[in-house]
Amino acid sequence: MEMDKEIIQHMSNPNNYGRIEDADSIGIGENPQNGEKVLVYIDVEKDCSGEYVIADIAFEAIACMTTVVAGSIITQEARDITFSKCEELISVTLGMLENVPPEEAACSEMVAVALKAAIDGYLLSQEKGEKQTLIYKIGHSCSPDKEFSIEPQEEKQCKNC
Amino acid sequence: MQKLLVKTHEVWLVTLMASFMSNNAESKRVLNDFSDILFRNLTWIERDLIKRGEDYDYNRGNLPIKVDSLKVILSNISTRLTDMELMLSSVDNEELRIRLESDWDYMKFRVNILNDEKVTAFDMNRTYKNYNLSKEAVDAFTLFLFDESYKEYELIMIYNYLKAHFDDDFLNKIFQILVDESMFHLKSFGNMMAEMGILAVPRTLHKSLYQIEDVVQFLKDGIEEETAAKEMCRDLSAAVGRDTEELARFFDFINNQESYHIELMKEALAYYEKKELDG
Known part of the structure; x- marks a missing residue:
């Protein structure tokens, strides 16, 4: 990772790092290869047009510093935007990762899919009437020499939550 | 309380x-x-x-x-x-x-x-003792310090938590050594970060990291992680070794200390598995 002052600022004091107690939704992005995880916590409100908006967001990373930098940037972008804008943000982020070396892509992908899991989990919980925590696994590998194939959108209920 | x-x-x-x-x-x-x-x-x-x-x-x-x-x-x-x-x-x-x-x-x-x-610990000068390090070496060194200072803090708290919850003198002696070793590493890295103007508090820990349910798996993963940390030290020693012998020797020293940690964790693992087997 090439360093500049902005990146070091994200490493020293990542935006939105921590958790939201009793968050409206928690999404988890996981690297099945090494067990690294990102947890994204969101609180949700409706805007005047009735669309869901991310009113508060936080993340925790059981992962490397590159993931923390990605979490700091992506969660800051996601704050105060509607779910549909957030879906665009996720899609653009995942699209950009297609041209990035897999070991670097894995970190940002983990954050993007955790955010997606938080949004999908919130929508599912609205349907089912109780909180749903989703875990999405990533498709990139941290170690290109050990590339593996897993459906990026695989989803399952979290046993721990 | x-x-x-x-x-x-x-x-x-x-x-x-x-x-x-x-x-x-x-x-x-x-x-x-x-x-x-x-x-x-x-x-x-x-x-x-x-x-x-x-x-x-x-x-x-x-x-x-x-x-x-x-x-x-x-x-x-x-x-x-x-x-x-x-x-x-x-x-x-x-x-x-x-x-x-x-x-x-x-x-x-x-x-x-x-x-x-x-x-001056926050001025982002990113120089170390006026050594003339290449941009590549400074970037690698910076990332290493951020990653490893967090890792050492994490290890201190994990071993401390295990020590507090294990009623076993042998294991607790090993956990205490590992706490002390990680404390030394954290202090070394923290002082280096301050000198480079990039000092930061390690981020908070998720409780699943230290409230460990499977001690055997934790120790096995820990041995793997320490082995990976050895690799990082070796790479960093090679990256900075061209520019400064002092830093290269420091990373070789840390690398060798990781070997000691691996041996301690293997010892704890063998002891714990035997204890479990004996009921």
């Missing part, structure tokens, strides 16, 4: 960070010693919580430490200690309460008379 644990955890880290910030030999020593005492205070409070059967975790607040002058952080430490003294009424264990009060009272007195100095 749990709140007191959180506050002690926080003031330990702030005092440790202040010791990294200081370039005055006496202030650095005093703050370093006090951070050690505060860490022990944390373990005493933790032990008391366990005895009382109270739930707790290592969650804590964010700690803003970016200051231009040491006096500001010293004053912050003093205020924190005063606030903690006011919480001592929640400690039923009289012996513990008296010990904590005595420690904190003296620390406040001593911290308040330390000299002020300009703090």
Whole structure:
């Protein structure tokens, strides 16, 4: 990772790092290869047009510093935007990762899919009437020499939550 | 009592960070010693919580430490200690309460008379002892310090938690050595970060990291992680070795220490597995 002052600022004091107690939704992005995880916590409100908006967001990373930098940037972008804008943000982020070396892509992908899991989990919980925590696994590998194939959108209920 | 644990955890880290910030030999020593005492205070409070059967975790607040002058952080430490003294009424264990009060009272007195100095630990100069490192080496070194300072903090808290919950002298002796070793590494890396102007408090820990359900798997993963850390040290030694022998030798030294940690973890693993087998 090439360093500049902005990146070091994200490493020293990542935006939105921590958790939201009793968050409206928690999404988890996981690297099945090494067990690294990102947890994204969101609180949700409706805007005047009735669309869901991310009113508060936080993340925790059981992962490397590159993931923390990605979490700091992506969660800051996601704050105060509607779910549909957030879906665009996720899609653009995942699209950009297609041209990035897999070991670097894995970190940002983990954050993007955790955010997606938080949004999908919130929508599912609205349907089912109780909180749903989703875990999405990533498709990139941290170690290109050990590339593996897993459906990026695989989803399952979290046993721990 | 749990709140007191959180506050002690926080003031330990702030005092440790202040010791990294200081370039005055006496202030650095005093703050370093006090951070050690505060860490022990944390373990005493933790032990008391366990005895009382109270739930707790290592969650804590964010700690803003970016200051231009040491006096500001010293004053912050003093205020924190005063606030903690006011919480001592929640400690039923009289012996513990008296010990904590005595420690904190003296620390406040001593911290308040330390000299002020300009703090450069956050100026992002990213130079180390005026060595002429390549951009690639500085970037690799920077990332290593951020990653590994967090990792060492994580390991300190994991082994400390295990030690607090294991009633086994042999395992606890190993866990204590690993806490001490990680403390040394954290201090080494913290001082380097301050010198490079990139000092930062390690981020908070998720409780699944230290509230370990499968000790065998944890030790196996830990051995793998230490092996990976050895690789990182070897790569870094090679990256900076071209520019400075001192740093290259430092990373070789850390690399060799990881071998010792691996042996200790293997020993703990073999002992634990045998103990489980014997029932």
